[in-house]
Amino acid sequence: MSSSHAKDFSFWGGRIPPEIESMSKNLKDVDQELFRKLMKAVVSSLEGKDCVSLMKSIAESTTIPQDRLGHIVAGMHRVLSEAIRIPPSSLKQEAFKENLRELRIPEDFISDFSSVVFGNRRSALETATSTNDPHLPALQDFKWRVDVAISTSSLSRALRSSVLMQMKLSDGSFHCFEVPLSKFQELRYNTALILKEMNDLEKRSILQIQD
Amino acid sequence: PLRHQRPSFCIKEAVTFINAIDVNKFSRLISRIIQKLHLKGERTFSEDEEQKLQTALSLDKQALDLVLETTAFILEQAVYHNVKPVALQQQLEAVHLNPDKAEMFSQTWAATGPELVEKLKNNIFAPKKLEYVGWQLNLQMAQSSQARLKSPSAVLQLGLRKEDSEVQENVFADFNHQELLEFYNKLEVVQGQLDSLT
Numbered sequence: 433m434s435s436s437h438a439k440d441f442s443f444w445g446g447r448i449p450p451e452i453e454s455m456s457k458n459l460k461d462v463d464q465e466l467f468r469k470l471m472k473a474v475v476s477s478l479e480g481k482d483c484v485s486l487m488k489s490i491a492e493s494t495t496i497p498q499d500r501l502g503h504i505v506a507g508m509h510r511v512l513s514e515a516i517r518i519p520p521s522s523l524k525q526e527a528f529k530e531n532l533r534e535l536r537i538p539e540d541f542i543s544d545f546s547s548v549v550f551g552n553r554r555s556a557l558e559t560a561t562s563t564n565d566p567h568l569p570a571l572q573d574f575k576w577r578v579d580v581a582i583s584t585s586s587l588s589r590a591l592r593s594s595v596l597m598q599m600k601l602s603d604g605s606f607h608c609f610e611v612p613l614s615k616f617q618e619l620r621y622n623t624a625l626i627l628k629e630m631n632d633l634e635k636r637s638i639l640q641i642q643d
Numbered sequence: 644p645l646r647h648q649r650p651s652f653c654i655k656e657a658v659t660f661i662n663a664i665d666v667n668k669f670s671r672l673i674s675r676i677i678q679k680l681h682l683k684g685e686r687t688f689s690e691d692e693e694q695k696l697q698t699a700l701s702l703d704k705q706a707l708d709l710v711l712e713t714t715a716f717i718l719e720q721a722v723y724h725n726v727k728p729v730a731l732q733q734q735l736e737a738v739h740l741n742p743d744k745a746e747m748f749s750q751t752w753a754a755t756g757p758e759l760v761e762k763l764k765n766n767i768f769a770p771k772k773l774e775y776v777g778w779q780l781n782l783q784m785a786q787s788s789q790a791r792l793k794s795p796s797a798v799l800q801l802g803l804r805k806e807d808s809e810v811q812e813n814v815f816a817d818f819n820h821q822e823l824l825e826f827y828n829k830l831e832v833v834q835g836q837l838d839s840l841t
Contacts (some may be wrong), residue, residue: 613837627827
């Protein structure tokens with residue numbers, strides 16, 4: 433029985449992902465400076481930035497062959513993605529470090545991993561990785577105007593108020609439309625209703641269970 | 644009703660024709676006209692019906708058109724200026740419309756006028772209007788980048804219709820608790836503004 437069964441769980445789930453395994457085998461002769469450069473590139477890539485040129489300059493600065501660097505980078509990427517998926521309330525820093533120790537990763541490197549996963553750059557990473565997930569557009573910008581129609585071609589004194597709304601969604605779409613008063617009341621009422629339901633939902637015990 | 648250019652008709656001629664029409668027949672005519680006054684681009688009477696009217700009222704096509712146009716015009720002016728029924732009756736008698744017809748205009752206007760004004764107020768055009776509000780509350784458990792979420796998210800569906808179109812365009816937007824709260828607070832500000840208008 434392998435020692436990993438004695439733990440509650442490993443942050444990577446079931447079997448050790450092949451990238452992580454091969455990374456741990458390729459860390460010999462890698463000094464901390466190189467490790468940190470590679471880590472920086474991986475974090476950059478997780479944040480969505482292009483790091484081809486960065487990787488090229490790292491490869492040129494070292495005698496370690498490119499395919500070994502490739503294994504290391506792939507493993508780092510996997511470690512970080514898997515660890516960031518799990519909320520900090522479920523995966524504690526010590527447990528994370530223990531998992532990495534089982535792979536015989538040097539302690540210094542473990543600290544570097546830990547400082548990314550549990551440091552202050554974590555929420556930026558979470559935001560960046562979640563943008564790739566499927567989702568409906570969110571309301572990015574909301575502007576409004578209250579209008580009163582004074583007169584029209586049919587009525588010299590109409591005096592009918594309405595709301596003009598302008599919504600920009602996160603998918604870039606733009607909607608400008610008028611909201612008759614009755615519809616505005618309906619919108620306002622329903623929004624309040626959803627908020628109430630959300631509050632009720634959040635209070636229910638299923639959400640209080642910590643896992 | 645189908646609107647032509649403001650006809651340069653002679654109201655005298657129209658009045659003569661209207662006065663000649665039997666009171667009961669005219670009553671039905673004016674009821675139908677006022678019922679359809681708020682509809683844009685729709686004929687008040689079908690071609691078939693107009694043929695039948697010509698026969699029933701002993702009017703040729705030109706004369707009938709004049710009668711229908713003038714009646715509609717009088718009612719439109721009454722709506723536009725929100726004339727009082729008594730004033731309408733007086734003004735019509737002043738252009739030599741028979742008292743029985745003038746009274747009929749006045750009574751019809753008094754009975755159906757307010758409803759017509761309301762319909763016109765609700766019909767004020769806008770390029771796009773919100774016609775439908777729907778929503779769904781979901782509990783998101785996980786996604787590719789995040790495990791164990793348990794985060795409530797609401798989807799708002801807004802049905803928008805373009806003026807002169809039957810098709811509704813659906814806009815879907817996602818909100819988490821915080822985002823929805825912010826949206827609601829903005830709606831409350833709008834409500835405050837609306838309240839200050841009354």
